Amino acid sequence: MTVHIPSPLRSxxxxxxxxxxxxxxxxxVLSALDHRYPGLRFRIITEQDTIRxxxxxxxxxxxxxxxxxxxxxxxxxxxxxxxxxx
Amino acid sequence: xxxxxxxxxxxxxTTRTSATGPVTLLIGTRKGAFIVRGDRSRxxxxxxxxxxxxxxxHHVVLxxxxxxxxxxxxxxxxLGPTVFRSTDFGKTWKEARNxxxxxxxxxxxxxxxxxxxxxxTPGHASEPNxxxxxxxxQGLFRSADGGVTWEPFSYINDNPQYREWMGTVQDGTPDGxxxxxxxxxxxxxxxxxxxxxxxxxxxxxxxxxxxxxxVQGLEVVDGFxxxxxxFHDPHCxxxxxxxxxxxxxxxxxxxxxxxxPSYQWVRIGRNMPKKxxxxxxxxxxxxxxxxxxxxxxxxxxxxxxxxSQGGKPAAYVTKNAGKSWVRLDKGFPRSDxxxxxxxxxxxxxxxxxxxxxxxxxxxxxxASRTGGARWDCLTRHLPEIYSVEAAEL
Numbered sequence: 175m176t177v178h179i180p181s182p183l184r185s186x187x188x189x190x191x192x193x194x195x196x197x198x199x200x201x202x203v204l205s206a207l208d209h210r211y212p213g214l215r216f217r218i219i220t221e222q223d224t225i226r227x228x229x230x231x232x233x234x235x236x237x238x239x240x241x242x243x244x245x246x247x248x249x250x251x252x253x254x255x256x257x258x259x260x
Numbered sequence: 261x262x263x264x265x266x267x268x269x270x271x272x273x274t275t276r277t278s279a280t281g282p283v284t285l286l287i288g289t290r291k292g293a294f295i296v297r298g299d300r301s302r303x304x305x306x307x308x309x310x311x312x313x314x315x316x317x318h319h320v321v322l323x324x325x326x327x328x329x330x331x332x333x334x335x336x337x338x339l340g341p342t343v344f345r346s347t348d349f350g351k352t353w354k355e356a357r358n359x360x361x362x363x364x365x366x367x368x369x370x371x372x373x374x375x376x377x378x379x380x381t382p383g384h385a386s387e388p389n390x391x392x393x394x395x396x397x398q399g400l401f402r403s404a405d406g407g408v409t410w411e412p413f414s415y416i417n418d419n420p421q422y423r424e425w426m427g428t429v430q431d432g433t434p435d436g437x438x439x440x441x442x443x444x445x446x447x448x449x450x451x452x453x454x455x456x457x458x459x460x461x462x463x464x465x466x467x468x469x470x471x472x473x474x475v476q477g478l479e480v481v482d483g484f485x486x487x488x489x490x491f492h493d494p495h496c497x498x499x500x501x502x503x504x505x506x507x508x509x510x511x512x513x514x515x516x517x518x519x520x521p522s523y524q525w526v527r528i529g530r531n532m533p534k535k536x537x538x539x540x541x542x543x544x545x546x547x548x549x550x551x552x553x554x555x556x557x558x559x560x561x562x563x564x565x566x567x568s569q570g571g572k573p574a575a576y577v578t579k580n581a582g583k584s585w586v587r588l589d590k591g592f593p594r595s596d597x598x599x600x601x602x603x604x605x606x607x608x609x610x611x612x613x614x615x616x617x618x619x620x621x622x623x624x625x626x627a628s629r630t631g632g633a634r635w636d637c638l639t640r641h642l643p644e645i646y647s648v649e650a651a652e653l
Contacts, residue, residue, distance in 0.1 A: 217339035221361035
């Protein structure tokens with residue numbers, strides 16, 4: 175499935191704004207991404223497996239609250255950098 | 261008390277003789293890192309392009325053991341904390357494979373999360389590739405591979421007593437509670453100090469297997485009990501390179517000195533002018549003279565403006581271990597300069613006379629080639645400055 179990468183993370187994805195990754199949960203997709211782009215996951219997910227304060231993850235148009243959020247073939251995952259001050 | 265407090269200092273080029281080479285300043289700011297390169301005379305300075313533009317960089321430190329490797333503690337407003345490493349003095353950078361992180365706790369329990377890496381300290385000269393890191397919230401970490409991978413160090417991160425002393429995020433500084441001032445005794449790699457805002461000063465003589473508190477004589481905010489370690493707020497602790505038994509400390513509640521093996525800090529800030537007081541963030545020690553130290557006082561009255569007293573910036577120096585202080589403000593604006601100099605943002609080189617350097621919350625870098633007798637502004641218009649380190653190559 176397609177994962178949309180925000181600009182702050184594109185230094186990890188060789189400037190690609192969308193990449194392909196497989197998994198049946200958000201957690202699996204992020205693990206696959208981290209395997210391919212080492213370090214990316216920790217910048218958006220804490221050591222306690224929670225989504226960082228100013229990061230949002232959407233599956234299609236629905237916000238994923240946890241990494242256990244299931245994914246179906248054809249879903250699109252959006253990693254969003256929320257407002258974080260000036 | 262162990263003999264480690266009486267052993268002579270092994271003379272090194274950094275402690276006995278003055279340096280003569282060019283000085284390079286490593287600047288960490290709220291919006292990236294910068295390098296300011298000086299010439300041998302320390303008269304001409306050149307500002308680099310920003311590195312990690314947009315990252316919040318709390319500390320950039322040179323490895324004195326190879327004089328080539330840099331570590332930078334960084335995060336962004338959105339992205340989590342990490343450490344970047346350069347082995348070519350900043351030309352290229354690579355991110356740590358495992359940045360400092362607390363252990364994951366079992367599901368259902370609330371584990372701690374590193375918000376940012378705040379402090380970096382190279383390990384002992386006998387331990388190449390060892391580094392220590394302090395984080396916010398308070399955590400102590402160690403790398404044994406030059407900063408590529410990091411592990412929690414010692415037992416303190418998860419110890420119930422230490423967790424009580426660390427308090428909660430609400431008990432810490434406005435930018436989060438911090439573990440800082442990680443110090444390695446140049447005589448003994450196993451002799452360590454660290455400090456926490458809040459949470460006091462702590463010492464280990466066994467390489468971190470155990471720590472004891474070192475807060476006797478330190479004052480706390482009026483109405484609180486100094487016997488409670490939680491209430492202690494050291495801002496910056498420095499060890500004198502030429503006499504590692506002497507440490508100076510700028511605390512939330514004054515300026516102190518301790519001469520080991522004593523466990524008693526002495527409030528030498530009482531000797532500061534009353535109208536200036538002895539509140540501030542940074543503490544700078546002389547590379548060769550343990551009686552000389554510098555501070556940069558700030559307004560700690562009423563609501564704690566944390567700016568220069570009266571808008572008139574001044575450093576103060578003692579040359580007699582705190583018995584008296586002399587104002588150093590030649591070259592600074594005479595008024596209307598509402599600076600703060602943060603705890604990692606003031607440092608010294610090892611030249612003769614000693615060069616002093618600091619960065620302000622207003623993005624200016626100031627320097628003195630004369631131990632503070634005369635100050636010059638090296639550069640302006642940088643983002644808010646968090647740290648300044650003088651690297652001598």
